[in-house]
Amino acid sequence: SEIKSRLTVAGRLDANGIRCKTVFYREWRRAMWERALYDAVWNLIGAVRDEDTDHADVAMFFDVEASDMMWELVNNLRGGLAVTLIYGFEDRLFSIAEMRGKDEPCELIDEMFDHLQNVFPGSNIMLNEYLNYAKDKRGLLQGAKVPPVPTELSELPSLIKTGNLRADGVI
Secondary structure, three states, rough: OOOHHHHHHHHHHHHHOOOOOOOOOHHHHHHHHHHHHHHHHHHHHHHHHOOOOOOHHHHHHHHHHHHHHHHHHHHHHHHHOOOOOOOOOOHHHHHHHHHHOOOOOOOHHHHHHHOOOHHHHOOOHHHHHHHHHHHHOOOOOOOOOOOOOOOOHHHOOOOOOOOOOOOOOOO
16 A cells, blocks of 8 residues: 555656655665765865865865764664665765765755754764864854763763673673
C-alpha cells in the first residue's frame, strides 16, 4: 500500500512535468543527513575565513578540514541516531561542492543554527571549536546558543560512550 501510494504521487507529479525520485524511507533519511552534513560543514568552514569563500573554495582548498569534520559528525550519527551514511558520501559531497558551489557563498545565519549546525548528536569537538571561533573571533552567530568546547578531561565522553565496551578501557 505504501509503495502503491508512493508511485501514485510520483506519477501525478511526473504527469505535470515535475521530476520526482522515489526511494525507501531509509535511503531518504540517509540523503537528508548527507545534505545536513554538507550544509553544516561547508558553511561553517568557509564562513570563518577572512576572505569571502564559496562552497567550491572549501572543497578545493580546505578539503582536509571538511573531511575531518564530516567524519567526526558521521561517527556520532552512527552512535547517536543509528544512521550510517552509505560508502562514498565524502566523494559525493565534494563533487556537489565542486560542481554547484562556485556561486554559493559560505554563511552562518543565526536563525538557521538550530536547523543546521546544532542537529548532530554527540560531543562534536571540532564542530564546537569552529562554532566558538566563529562566535568569539569572527562575530558570527551572536544570537545562537553555541555549545562550549570541553576544556577538561571529565567533560569528554567516556570510552564506553564512544564505542569501547571493555570496562578496563583497553581498546
